[in-house]
Amino acid sequence: MTDYFKFLSPAGRHLHESAIRRMGTMAARSADMVSFAAGYPDPTAFPWDSLREFSAELLSGTDPTVLQYGPTRGYEPLIESIVEVLAGREIAVTPREVTITTGSQQGIDLVGRVLVTPGDAVLVELPAYTGAISAFKNAQAELVGVRQEDDGIDLDDLDAVCQRERRAGRTVNLLYLVPNFQNPTGLLLSLEKRQRLLEWAERRDVLIVEDDPYGALYFDDVASAGDTRPMRADDMRGRVIYLSTFSKTLAPGFRVGWVVAPASLVERFETAKQSIDLMTGSFDQRIVHEAVRCGLLDRLAPGLRRLYQTKRDAMEVALREELGGRLTWPAPKGGFFLWATLPEGVDDETLLARALEERVVFVSGSAFFVDGTGHNRIRLSFSAPSVERIREGVRRLAGAMAANVVNS
């Protein structure tokens, strides 16, 4: 048998696998598994009828460009629509500052490819989105964690960590954040901290990667939509690279996201993207463009907010009823995730093994911590399962907890 391992490059050997994808595979093991693992949107909320109409029209054969290669930076009318979507978020940009990407995940990867030198420190929160951890690790960054408070990243720790790394001789160019309903904690970064972060980035000469897939999905507990105001809206010094996506508000199967950055950086992202996929799928972009152009995306948003709020409520009620005070969590004010702290002596991996036997799956908290901690946390995603399945899944979780899991 050929030994393929010896053919692998150092990068190929050390590829970082996403813990969430792994959990997704586990979820597929049993048809009856309740999955609180992946942050998938609810497929019943996909606008099937409209999408069928757009597709039929686009595939009528009258416009050959629908299935043709196109510019790497994206379908121009869609870029123009994105500029308008951004204006709705108080972000004023020109089309030259936008590139479309194959999901915002590719945007993070492009940032890693273009801006990370192997060995650089990239600052992330404790905990942080695993897809970003993977992308930056694959760019051979050293991921360095910064503590988090209830209103987002701890600014004192941020500065201390940044200065410590620099004193140790490491370059610190990037801070990665998800300010709106963070994956995995659901936390909302306070407006005051957003302002202070912009000042800090200028003072310490750092770029902030602001990843915003969930900003439109806020619940009633958010005082106003202004609470989700992106940092990029107030970024007068060009310190923020802003990423967003249609995955959570339209459908992730289209793989259409985007990056906003100064035009000189966008050109670099475009060149890096050329060798990865030449371009984001034409057909995907055309359907998404129709959805934005005819106002479908805007019309969907209020219903999505209500839907996910109902599911958040269902999960919180079920957790209280089934588990009493054994789990604690900050109430998610938007997004897809509930971030629970386990009782003393219960460990995430051990609980996960028991939960799989009970046919419920979640993501272990430790997967989100770059410092090896987080074993007393779990991420429960309430977005995809129905309310009924959420209740059933929580009952099963309670069964797994009742097995009195002790730290192994």
Ligand SMILES: Cc1ncc(COP(=O)(O)O)c(C=O)c1O
């Ligand atoms: C914080 C965050 N960033 C990026 C992504 C990737 O989204 P996309 O489907 O646009 O690649 C996700 C998906 O779960 C996410 O939670």
